[in-house]
Amino acid sequence: MTAAAPAQGPARALLLAAFVAMLFIGTGLFQSWTLALLIVNMALVSSIMALGVNIQWGYAGLFSVGTMGFVALGGLSVVLVSSAPAPGGWAAGGPGILLGLMMGAATIAAAVMAAAKLPKGRIRTLGVAAILIVGFLIFRGIFDPAVQAVEANNPAAHGNLGGLGLPVLLAWPVGGLLAAAAAWAIGKTALGLRSDYLAIATLGIAEIILAVLKNEDWLARGVKNVISLPRPVPYEVDLQRSQAFLNWASSWGFDPITASSIVVRLMYTGLFAIVLLALIWLSQAALHSPWGRMMRAIRDNEVSAEAMGKDVTRRHLQVFILGSAVIGIAGAMMTTLDGQLTPGSYSPLRFTFLIWVMVIVGGSGNNWGSVLGGFLIWWLWVMVEPIGNWAMTVITTGMADGWLKGHLINSAAHMRLLTMGIILLLVLRFAPKGLLPER
Amino acid sequence: MDILNALVAFLNFVFIPGLAYGAQLALGALGATLIYSILRFSNFAHGDTMAIGTVFVILLTWGLQSVGVSFGPLPTALLALPFGIVLTAILLLATDRAVYRYYRRVKAAPVILVMASLGVMFILNGITRFIIGTSDISFTDGERFILTAGDFRAATGLAEGLAIRTTQGVTVVVALIAVGLLFWFLQKTRTGKSMRAFSDNEDLALLSGINPDRVVTVTWIVAAALATTAGTLYGLDKGFSPFTYFQLLLPIFAAAIVGGLGSPIGAIAGGFVIAFSEVMVTYAWKKVVTYLLPDSLAPEGLVQLMSTDYKFAVSFVILIIVLLVMPTGLFKGKSI
């Protein structure tokens, strides 16, 4: 540890937690409390995502950078579970789509079975290829017309099957399950890869998931977006219209607009905090059990762990699925918070690497580190913009008007990433093992 | 039935663009793979290094153009390139001093270096845009084509044209030379071998009297040369815009990894795998098939396996399949 950070163990954790808390309190005092809460909410979601990545990387050393894909799947679950069914969508081609998908799954299953059953050699290759090709043609034959029919159904407003119209909170566990199912399929194929090779494979799979989300309009309208998703909490405007609320606000001397957004955001905070705390408890209990020890052993030395009777493949699959499920839950929570699903806005930088930064800065392998990293980095991500602007203002005050000053002021927006970079490097420099190292 | 036209259509729309794009990716991948193999981390700042190197070249090119220098049929930027490389090398060496050296000293895990490179990426990102703005810049001059579609049609009398841009030609040639040189440098020269030794076992390299600072310096200089060249050639061919260069990172790493990290030959093979899988699998074969079949059998549809919506998805599927068969890439790459 560097000299700059003498405190160790719990004292250090408390100190850092207090520091991050100060950042949020400062935001509340000097900017606004609604903003502080808004950042807290997203920080909670980010922490959960970071927790998921930490389960994969910190526990098992799986260099999976497919985070974005699972976040997106979580988002998809919100649309599928909670949005209203599209009028006429299902009738237009729903059964065809389902049948087509089942055909596709059956084809893959048949191919896998054939690959296992047939004797090695040319027959097997040809057989599997034949099954795949025929299956693909049948799949397209059933699937394509159905999709066209659905997508032609009032494309400007719908063009998709729509959701089940169930309560949105249900979408959170469903998001986890959806991500877990995808992770199972991915893990079965790709987990044999190591380090950066696994990374690029998972990155690629995340891009594939996104490509499906963007281009399969029948599913969730693709790039046309789904907006106005239902909320688990009341709308601020409804509160502002409710006499009871107005009375309550004025009895406490609050401004009704501010009060309404604070109340709503606090409700989100509560919901998210419950999820986070539950997950943290589970993670901590797992990490500090023989299970966690086994995972650390596997991470340290797979060959040896295998020789000591640990089924490395299965355990890798297990943590991969668990981590992905956690990320999926967080993805669903985020989409709920945004109130919309916009597939075009998922980018690896934001939804994979920023989350990784949180994990590494927080201290990989340490659950509380992930939470701390989530809060700190998210706060920075949002607040570097004003910090950058402010820095630019400081630099340019006292400067004569002219080309340079204009150029500098116009460049203020880029200070955002620059500032982020500098702060990231500083944190990494003074805590190269993360703020809360594993031990 | 018209085999020649079919062939030319295929060459013009699939083969030549794929070849040039593959070479562009390969040049980028070479730099990334070099840093991976010697300094042992995936350098996320590589795309932005290419961008800032290109910015230097663009500024120098403008300077040259304003005093009336030109390079005959070739783009003036090629004259500015060596100076751009020097500036980029200085920048990278400064970055190493300020950032990476510390982590090497404390023997930080590779993932920490990756995260640090992410930080460097953000900073370079800002600096690039600060210097040259965000808009898209085209800085090519000289003769645009080696062969234009029109000339080809006139000369051969075929219905299909064949076009080869100067920049495409230059890129392919430079990429091949760079791969050869890098391979030779790492495998045969004393300095190259000492660099590999350093990357293999740093402590033992010290015990052999290898000077780590020198290894690191040489690595960054070569990386700067590769990144600047890659960025400049790409920019000449397709135009410069900072955001696109950042986005290049993904296919570049895909190429480096599918070829096998640390292997120069792998980088070029990987570049072509990625490029051709993007171009080929989503290609609509309608035109080629129409030429090949009698009129009565001419296809109605596009004869397309998948729509271009899925070109990335497809190239990644191919990448994953390659990796499943060869878990460390086509040319047995490293893995840390």
Add this chain to the structure above:
Amino acid sequence: MAEPFLIGDAMTGGYGGADILHGCTIAVEPGEIAVIVGPNGAGKSTAMKAVFGMLKLRGGAVRLKGEDITTLTPQARVAKGMAFVPQTSNIFTSMTVEENLEMGAFLRRDDIRGTMEQVYGLFPILKEKRLQPAGELSGGQRQQVAVGRALMTQPSVLMLDEPTAGVSPIVMDELFDRIIEVARSGISILMVEQNARQALEIADKGYVLVQGANRFTGTGQALLADPDVRKSFLGG
């Protein structure tokens, strides 16, 4: 007594936590073989690393030919004619056997082919495997590569940390033979060994280290003859 050729004098230090070495002294003269023995974890490897500058000392000094080299980096010591074979990770696994040997001679500017032939003569198996990545070799073969690499330096001091661990008896004998030859050509040899009886037989000087401090010091024969030493450290 005149100052020895190489001496780690009253070295005290460790890996950052508690000290491992407590005023331990090790010295060797030109043409002499000095052997360090002791129980596992006694600090033998640590002492070697300290002499080679891979560990910061809190007390004591390292002197070569009377010159204080305590603060020199390992590379600088290589340039001064010291060579070291560590106990673990002592080869470049991804490089071929031949390249490993070349790296040993990295600082040499003269023709290295002669030395390389000598090494191949000593370890014929390496010549057979010279184009194979060293990481694919068997345990004993790796050990031979490691020693070969150090010999390539043509050092004036050769430091070996358990060079015979895992090598077969026939190779071990060859190795000891060669070490004697090397010593006879005027090179100082400082060696840690667990094959202690064989090693002490050829040693001019022996050190028994326990818990980072010198317990016994004497000629190889004297230590071999000491029943305490035999019983506690040489396996009877």
Add this chain to the structure above:
Amino acid sequence: EDIKMGIILGFTGPLESITPNMATGAELAISEVNGSGKFALGNVVPVRADSTCIDAAAATAAADRLVTAEGIKAIMGADCSGVTGAILQNVARTNGVAMISPSATSPALSTAEDDGLFFRTAPSDARQGVVMTEILMDKGIKTVALTYTNNDYGKGLADSFAEAFTAAGGTVTINAPHEDDKADYSAEVASLASAGGEVLVVAGYTDKGGKSIIQASLDSGAFDTFVLPDGMVGQKLVDDIGAGLNGSFGQYPGTDSQGAELFQGLATAAGFDGTSAFAPESYDAAALIMLAMAAAGSTDSKEWSTKVMDLANAPGEPILPGELGKALELIAAGTDIDYVGATAVELIGPGESAGNYREIEIKDGKIETVRFR
């Protein structure tokens, strides 16, 4: 008194190459109003914030900061439909701050719950598809290849065009999306060329994938005439591509008012490219906000937002770019005005631009107006 107006655009991220000119456009309107000395409510101060375009949560936080901490009275933005929707739902409605987006074209936003606080000066895509079809049909072009940028703008425009064109008896040989800012477009060009067509319709942006596709199509001889919808019309594109673009044609919002030319004059004088995508719309958005405030005599969104439709639409005295001072005078005098602005703003239904279009053709490296539709 300072009145702050938030300018929330994606200064970093995928739209970063066009947002600076959009912001400058909006700020041009603001300085015009301030300079006129006729704006009684105070001095308008622009406050920029980064929507990132891809990070709804960060954009929401930025907007929330402007509203709750900086105290802005109006939002000029946002740009991408995704972040616009998020800001509308989570900040604008909550705090009762109205917003006018210059570029969010998603049809879905038309039906979003907005409490009357959301407007946009960008036209809805449906109308443009029809106009483009008319132009093609008039030229006798029956088969086209079509590529669009894969976002709500491109997709919406492509869909509406394909529908209108097919209905009019034309054939779209291929309808292929492209992602902006990617390394290479060979695959798209290859498929477009293979599918064939008399012209290539490129529903994209001037300095992004759309431009690369045009360039590659020209180079390889795949197409030589291109149809350019609003996002593709810009002098920079014409300059960059050069002679190859001569003969291509297209349309973008405009009437036969002099709005667009005037705006370009103003922009050139201010030192930026007035033809840059969505810069005129941004000017109009900012101008409308301030005129509405003047008309309502209040900076409270709830009040000024009710005036927007009135001001933007006939009847009334037409107002062109550069005439904001005059407009303020008229408003003060109680005269009805019809804000025409740089893009011939007409707001319909749920508060979006009705869309009059200017048909253009590229001749000798210049964008020339052929007629209005």
Add this chain to the structure above:
Amino acid sequence: MIQVENLHRHFGGFRAVDGASLSIETGSITGLIGPNGAGKTTLFNVVAGRLKPTSGTVRMAGEDITGLPPHELFHKGLLRTFQIAHEFGSMSCVENLMMVPGAQMGETLWNAWFRRGAVRAEEERLREKAHDVLKFLTIDHLADQKASQISGGQKKLLELGRTMMVDARIVFLDEVGAGVNRTLLNTIGDAIVRLNQERGYTFCVIEHDMDFIGRLCNPVICMAEGKVLAQGTVDEVKNDERVIEAYLGTGLKNKVVAHG
């Protein structure tokens, strides 16, 4: 206990194991010797499931176990140590040992979450056992030291200690002695004999220290170039011409002169 029949393992064109056939009797301590590169470790790796054989079969108590993954073999009672120590570097020594026993209830997440009491009791038992093993190996003062921070010889001891944490049927030891102090090695030898006699473990031991082999092993198998070269009691093998030529050698040539 173990029958290896005509086993081959090739690397590219190189035949590391080239048709070796041997058997290890139940209850024996079999020594495996041979020159460097003879293919001993490779044979271990194939038998223990780390490498797939190119051809040939491996049987354990009659059951065909060819190609089974290591973790399944572990549960069948086949344990091995590594020639180059494979410790779990970031874990303490005691944890290195505690993780060994298979089928711990606490390794199931459900139990880890919801049956914490029982898991804790199990942990206590394991910890005690681990400490006993460490004490036996004379390294109990290192119990809480990270395994990456112990000396080379100590790592080897830890490696051996892991096999003592469970009831094995057969244990493969790959050069436990290399780098271990000879006095301690004697103690280890005693332990092996005790485990063999009291708990009925079968051992197969690779070692280059002929004293150690001589004290412990019967029979001894000598491999060379991937094949079995000789087999028999220690003395038989020691005196075998071919073994002497390929492996044992005839002692130091320079010895006398060095002290002349």
